[in-house]
Amino acid sequence: MDQIDLHLLTLLEGDARLSYADLAEATGLTKSPCWKRVQALEEQGVIRGYRTVVEPSALGLGAKGFVSVTVAFEQHDAFEKAAVRHPMILSCHATVGETDYLLQIMAKDLIALDAFLRGELWRLPGVQRFSTTIATREIKTDGSILACAARR
The missing domain is CATH 3.30.70.920 (Lrp/AsnC effector binding domain/regulation of amino acid metabolism (RAM) domain)
Structure with a gap:
């Protein structure tokens, strides 16, 4: 895992609804490599899922x-x-x-x-x-x- 992966994780941990375009812009990647990195993090189990935080x-x-x-x-x-x-x-x-x-x-x-x-x-x-x-x-x-x- 490199600095770009860590940056992607930080961004997604803060807001999992960010688009690939937003993620790409924030990391300096284009959308396709950004999508591939996120997909790899999901396949490796680093990203376990996405959820909505509900107010009890x-x-x-x-x-x-x-x-x-x-x-x-x-x-x-x-x-x-x-x-x-x-x-x-x-x-x-x-x-x-x-x-x-x-x-x-x-x-x-x-x-x-x-x-x-x-x-x-x-x-x-x-x-x-x-x-x-x-x-x-x-x-x-x-x-x-x-x-x-x-x-x-």
């Missing part, structure tokens, strides 16, 4: 929780499959430390979040215990992967 409150989602979960050793695969399928679990990360997973949950309100925790989460395979932290407001959600990579 616009859809009536006002509660966000982070849940640390401990799972029985023999149930990790089943838990992970269930977590991937569950629509209220926005993200699931395997962790090292006192717990096994960190989940990010989004719900309508605290009542709905509590209903998920009491009625659904504990029923997922292998869940032994969990601890929840409620987010009161977002400070930063649009960090740059490229900025992190530049600090390695």
